[in-house]
Amino acid sequence: MKRVVVTGLGTTSPLGGDVASTWAAMLAGESGVKLMPYDWAETIPVKIAGVAAVEPTEVLERVKARRLDRSTQFAMVAAMEAWKDAGLDQAPPDPERLGVALPSGIGGVQTLLSNYDALKEKGYRRVSPLAVPMLMPNAPAANVGLLVNAKGPVQSPVSACASGNEGVALGVDQIRLGRADVVVVGGTEAAIHPLPMAAFGQMMALSKKEGDPAAVSRPWDVDRDGFVLGEGAAVLIIESEEHAKARGAKIYAEVRGAGLTDDSHDIAQPDPEGRGGARAMARALIEGDLSASDIKHINAHATSTPQGDVAEGLMIHATLGKAASGVVVTSTKSMTGHLLGGAGALESLATVLAVHHRVVPPTINLDRQDPAVDLDIATKPRDLPAGDFAAMNNSFGFGGSNVAVAFATV
Numbered sequence: 001m002k003r004v005v006v007t008g009l010g011t012t013s014p015l016g017g018d019v020a021s022t023w024a025a026m027l028a029g030e031s032g033v034k035l036m037p038y039d040w041a042e043t044i045p046v047k048i049a050g051v052a053a054v055e056p057t058e059v060l061e062r063v064k065a066r067r068l069d070r071s072t073q074f075a076m077v078a079a080m081e082a083w084k085d086a087g088l089d090q091a092p093p094d095p096e097r098l099g100v101a102l103p104s105g106i107g108g109v110q111t112l113l114s115n116y117d118a119l120k121e122k123g124y125r126r127v128s129p130l131a132v133p134m135l136m137p138n139a140p141a142a143n144v145g146l147l148v149n150a151k152g153p154v155q156s157p158v159s160a161c162a163s164g165n166e167g168v169a170l171g172v173d174q175i176r177l178g179r180a181d182v183v184v185v186g187g188t189e190a191a192i193h194p195l196p197m198a199a200f201g202q203m204m205a206l207s208k209k210e211g212d213p214a215a216v217s218r219p220w221d222v223d224r225d226g227f228v229l230g231e232g233a234a235v236l237i238i239e240s241e242e243h244a245k246a247r248g249a250k251i252y253a254e255v256r257g258a259g260l261t262d263d264s265h266d267i268a269q270p271d272p273e274g275r276g277g278a279r280a281m282a283r284a285l286i287e288g289d290l291s292a293s294d295i296k297h298i299n300a301h302a303t304s305t306p307q308g309d310v311a312e313g314l315m316i317h318a319t320l321g322k323a324a325s326g327v328v329v330t331s332t333k334s335m336t337g338h339l340l341g342g343a344g345a346l347e348s349l350a351t352v353l354a355v356h357h358r359v360v361p362p363t364i365n366l367d368r369q370d371p372a373v374d375l376d377i378a379t380k381p382r383d384l385p386a387g388d389f390a391a392m393n394n395s396f397g398f399g400g401s402n403v404a405v406a407f408a409t410v
Contacts, residue, residue, distance in 0.1 A: 014052060043134050052074065153334070158268050184235060187345035196229075219303065232346065295327055299331070304331075382397075393407070
């Protein structure tokens, strides 16, 4: 199979408005979770979220920003940074060999709900004529495709909280199938709105802890009680190794393989034994021609829910066996909250940086590790070994979707 490499990175997250600030905050163990600065927050029980550190309207042109849902705004900001980081702003690839795989788990929910409010309160004439192209699920991918002039496949693989990681996997497939040389991949989400937050709250999925917002997201800790909602986007530029080397591109890491499965267990709850996720991890190893002992780091899905965190520990042991003891695991959601459709993309970006810089960012707020989770979890930055190794990013979503992507040193 064609070798696929990562040549560009971009993000806007609760920790920073670009890759440098986000990565520095991750390594410093900083939290982007805070009290929401919105009046409507008083109408729902949960008052905290991982709000974006930089408003996308501060980066995008004002007229352009007004024509985009917030989820697409985030995607555009991240894509602009990644495109420039890869050097493609100076030497764009053949448009017909350029694709996009960039989903959102929920889509343009803010556009949808604000226009429905306008319809109810002021009548149909106040509904935006751009409402549909702003709220459609493929809006982030479509607008990023317009930004970079992509005339290859432009797609939005939606699988709830696994969407961002699935975008990476789909982009790899497009390159290996010969449909593209370069693909802009990633994920985005902007669901910090009273309705989604109330709905997650009614599911008992969100943490209801009070006190310091920065201490609420606590994967694997015995006192965890639910996730914290975050927002933002992350984008990776991936391309065939041949194409990247021909243009002299810098290479961060290689995308070795991906595994995609489904639990077929429950619409919202994971398989308590983690069997579907274990199969996804195993398939990523097989596709990447990797052994369990090659994996030295895992950026876990670990959202800070009581059941999900334990299930992921079980699947890591089921997949890696004795080699699991030599793997340094982290959950960057402890700092960013859960970006839903953007989570897998941001965590793939963090995994690539961990491989490239050979250092694992910490999991914060892990004061008392759940004894049911037998993993070596980094609570401070941890160095990765010299020589060649691989790392994995796990993502799981409602509907039972499981995606594992393996990256390796180059």
